[in-house]
Amino acid sequence: ETGYELWLRYTKISNTSLLQQYKQQLASPVVLGSSPTTSIIRAELSTALKGLMGTNYRLASSISSSNTLIIGKADATNILSSLATKDELKKLGEDGFIIKAKPGKTFITGNTDVAVLYGVFHYLRLLQTNQPITNLNIVSVPKLKLRMLNHWDNLDRSVERGYAGESIWDWHRLPGYIDQRYIDYARANASIGINAVALTNVNANATILTANYLEKVKALADAFRPYGIKVFLTARFSAPIELGKLKTADPLDNAVQQWWNEKVKEIYSFIPDFGGFVVKANSEGQPGPQDYKRTHADGANMMAKALASHKGIIIWRAFVYAAENPVDRHKQAYDDFVPLDGKFEPNVMVQVKNGAIDFMPREPFHPLFGAMPKTPLMMEFQVTQEYTGQATNWVFLAPLFKEVLDSDTYSKSKNSTVAKVIDGSLDNHSLNGMTGVANIGSDINWCGHPMAQANWYALGRLAWDYNLSSDTIADEWLRMTFSNDASFVQSTKQIMLNSREIMVDYMNPLGLHHIMGTGHHYGPAPWVSNLNRPEWNPVYYHKADSVGIGFNRTSTGSKAIEQYQPDARKQWENIATADEKYLLWFHHASWNYKMKSGRSLWNELCHQYNAGVDSVKWMQREWQKQATKVDAERFKAVSMLLNVQLEEAKWWRNACLLYFQTFSKQPIPSNYEQPDKTLDYYKSLRFPFAPGN
Numbered sequence: 001e002t003g004y005e006l007w008l009r010y011t012k013i014s015n016t017s018l019l020q021q022y023k024q025q026l027a028s029p030v031v032l033g034s035s036p037t038t039s040i041i042r043a044e045l046s047t048a049l050k051g052l053m054g055t056n057y058r059l060a061s062s063i064s065s066s067n068t069l070i071i072g073k074a075d076a077t078n079i080l081s082s083l084a085t086k087d088e089l090k091k092l093g094e095d096g097f098i099i100k101a102k103p104g105k106t107f108i109t110g111n112t113d114v115a116v117l118y119g120v121f122h123y124l125r126l127l128q129t130n131q132p133i134t135n136l137n138i139v140s141v142p143k144l145k146l147r148m149l150n151h152w153d154n155l156d157r158s159v160e161r162g163y164a165g166e167s168i169w170d171w172h173r174l175p176g177y178i179d180q181r182y183i184d185y186a187r188a189n190a191s192i193g194i195n196a197v198a199l200t201n202v203n204a205n206a207t208i209l210t211a212n213y214l215e216k217v218k219a220l221a222d223a224f225r226p227y228g229i230k231v232f233l234t235a236r237f238s239a240p241i242e243l244g245k246l247k248t249a250d251p252l253d254n255a256v257q258q259w260w261n262e263k264v265k266e267i268y269s270f271i272p273d274f275g276g277f278v279v280k281a282n283s284e285g286q287p288g289p290q291d292y293k294r295t296h297a298d299g300a301n302m303m304a305k306a307l308a309s310h311k312g313i314i315i316w317r318a319f320v321y322a323a324e325n326p327v328d329r330h331k332q333a334y335d336d337f338v339p340l341d342g343k344f345e346p347n348v349m350v351q352v353k354n355g356a357i358d359f360m361p362r363e364p365f366h367p368l369f370g371a372m373p374k375t376p377l378m379m380e381f382q383v384t385q386e387y388t389g390q391a392t393n394w395v396f397l398a399p400l401f402k403e404v405l406d407s408d409t410y411s412k413s414k415n416s417t418v419a420k421v422i423d424g425s426l427d428n429h430s431l432n433g434m435t436g437v438a439n440i441g442s443d444i445n446w447c448g449h450p451m452a453q454a455n456w457y458a459l460g461r462l463a464w465d466y467n468l469s470s471d472t473i474a475d476e477w478l479r480m481t482f483s484n485d486a487s488f489v490q491s492t493k494q495i496m497l498n499s500r501e502i503m504v505d506y507m508n509p510l511g512l513h514h515i516m517g518t519g520h521h522y523g524p525a526p527w528v529s530n531l532n533r534p535e536w537n538p539v540y541y542h543k544a545d546s547v548g549i550g551f552n553r554t555s556t557g558s559k560a561i562e563q564y565q566p567d568a569r570k571q572w573e574n575i576a577t578a579d580e581k582y583l584l585w586f587h588h589a590s591w592n593y594k595m596k597s598g599r600s601l602w603n604e605l606c607h608q609y610n611a612g613v614d615s616v617k618w619m620q621r622e623w624q625k626q627a628t629k630v631d632a633e634r635f636k637a638v639s640m641l642l643n644v645q646l647e648e649a650k651w652w653r654n655a656c657l658l659y660f661q662t663f664s665k666q667p668i669p670s671n672y673e674q675p676d677k678t679l680d681y682y683k684s685l686r687f688p689f690a691p692g693n
């Protein structure tokens, strides 16, 4: 198995009595309607049923009394429309679906063909995961309207922070050559409800907005459309200068507005359902409105006006920090954006990373969530594992995503969770969404590490329903991607569910953050202090000294904690009661500070780094037990990668402890494995060709 099939393998159901039951219910399927999407439904169903049941199915396109599975839009036939009241159908919106099983007949319906496609994928998932299908009564409506992937793909096919080969967009051969990958990509996305993709890197190249490239974008949009996927592009703020030969990109300049109006019109002439732009402006050297002493709202609104009449939207990123803000980078996005609340056009969403620093292994939720009630905020997660083990570490990210979504902002009252902020329910916004920075590339298995596919899957499933548990998501994914064998699922799921915490232990325990290698961000480098801007240096974040370690963000420090509601602060504010998972995020604690375990802070650090390493050994042992349950290719690939992961976990542990020891001046307790190399050795390591940079 190469892994190319992802979670859509459709292998024959091995439980023979279940197979018999399924066969009865699936004896005579019909798919009503005729559109590119219904053709896709028919093809998917034929492939899936053939694989799962081991027999060929002929699908009818008109209904007869013998049909046992009836699939189609609600308005296709009376039996389907009578499954729900008008009101219930309305509540389904464009994407929601109903699956209902009555004696002898099962129905799948929704208001659009794409909703029906989602329903069919859901139904197939039930079969793939061997669930009962006799008493189904499912009504499923996505919690979020925009369920998106952001590709950080460059036009030369390199992928910023990509660990799975080249970009899957083969710009050179587009528009004429439609790679089967595009279709399989769209299928996979549709199967988990993803309905939007930004094709290009947020560090944008204006060339994508030229007619030549728009032809290529159109070809992709055409391929994705029947799968319900809308295309977005990243827009470089200075494009009017670079492409339009204007002297300025000032958002309040009429000629600039005019240029964007024309450009947008041109884009819609190629792609009538174009989604809009994702914009990174005045961040990490990107051009933006502040270059002209204008605000982010001025910039976003100018572009939003160009898009409004076409029903396009602007997704304006809040990932900003500047060298002029040396005290605490944590505070800047909040300081820049909160005053703009209420000043954005109605077709603007502000896209906020899950935390205020940068996709760290563990990070408190971003203080902007709950602080801009008049603006729809979109969640940005990072699926690609820039800071969470890159190409080599098995880390299931659903627990990280859930931890953020379930966090309480207390912005209205108790239970004002981040999830309720982004779904718009707290502040009555109709625009809402979640995106993940994609981990997809040209590798045969799409995501590099065979287990990294689960993070793509998790993003889609949580964008559809953030109430799903990590356990459920892992369970589904394992059954479909590997096997329904109960003991395999049980053990491997435990590895997945623990993997994120394990990675935190050996990389960034107790709230440490941003102590990775320079540029490529591969491996540990807590000692780095010589970069041009203070907030690029790891020493800025851990602040280790002879007294202790950690960033004081309380009222006696940078005061970043004051950006949170008082009730939210409580979990971190007082060092004596603070959740130790975030201790060094908010406090500078002394080396001998007594932890809840009874250990000193220094000994606790030693303990956690070692626990992380030991847990990778546990992952290895658990995985080895699955040798007979998994195909040889993927078993071997994961085994080898776990060996690499163990080496990297030791590297993180040794390098960090040896370095922090130069401040704590205390020994690593003798019951732990001692570093086998010197600090100088770790400092001397260089990775000029590490991927993703």
Ligand code: BDP
Binding pocket: 160, 161, 202, 203, 280, 283, 284, 319, 358, 359, 386
């Ligand atoms: C950082 C990445 C950088 C991205 C930036 C962003 O290191 O490559 O361009 O985020 O999100 O995490 O704009």
